[in-house]
Amino acid sequence: MEKQDTFRAVVLIPAYKPDERLVQLTRELKEEKLDVLLVDDGGQQAFAHIFDECRALGAEVAVHAVNQGKGRALKTGLNAALNLWPDLSGVVTADADGQHTLRDILRQATPDAARLLVQAIGNEQLSFSLRIDCAKDVLNRIYGKQAPPEQPGSVRFVLEEELERYAK
Numbered sequence: 001m002e003k004q005d006t007f008r009a010v011v012l013i014p015a016y017k018p019d020e021r022l023v024q025l026t027r028e029l030k031e032e033k034l035d036v037l038l039v040d041d042g043g044q045q046a047f048a049h050i051f052d053e054c055r056a057l058g059a060e061v062a063v064h065a066v067n068q069g070k071g072r073a074l075k076t077g078l079n080a081a082l083n084l085w086p087d088l089s090g091v092v093t094a095d096a097d098g099q100h101t102l103r104d105i106l107r108q109a110t111p112d113a114a115r116l117l118v119q120a121i122g123n124e125q126l127s128f129s130l131r132i133d134c135a136k137d138v139l140n141r142i143y144g145k146q147a148p149p150e151q152p153g154s155v156r157f158v159l160e161e162e163l164e165r166y167a168k
Contacts, residue, residue, distance in 0.1 A: 010034075010092070011036050011037070012091045014096070015050075016096075017043045022038070035084075035085060036057075037060045037084065038059050039064065039074075041072075077091070092105055
């Protein structure tokens with residue numbers, strides 16, 4: 001990917017059987033002029049209206065015919081983001097259930113946050129577990145509070161150099 005002068009972050013939200021909280025979060029993100037990509041992880045027709053409302057607000061939606069799990073939904077989303085926004089700088093992931101606030105997401109969607117996380121995760125001189133600990137410390141500083149140690153849905157940022165590796 002070519003380097004660009006502008007910073008563009010896309011918010012990726014995998015969702016399985018979402019409720020109105022996803023519509024509200026999408027509305028808030030679009031009001032902040034952020035690009036939003038949702039992955040409908042096979043939530044069935046009963047939840048189609050939620051994704052339709054989000055599309056009407058300006059979100060893009062990738063769809064799995066059947067539930068494939070959060071990991072596959074994230075990979076689908078990363079791949080779709082690369083196709084939809086060739087100039088993107090990175091991706092912030094969030095949960096559809098309201099676990100992450102708009103404020104948390106906005107703190108992640110900055111060049112400084114991305115640079116700190118890549119430095120923490122990309123330091124190959126450190127063991128993998130130490131790199132994860134460093135990344136948690138960076139997130140704690142960004143959030144201004146202590147994040148739970150094993151929070152699986154933590155908001156995270158992936159820079160363009162890493163996107164292609166994760167989208168495979």
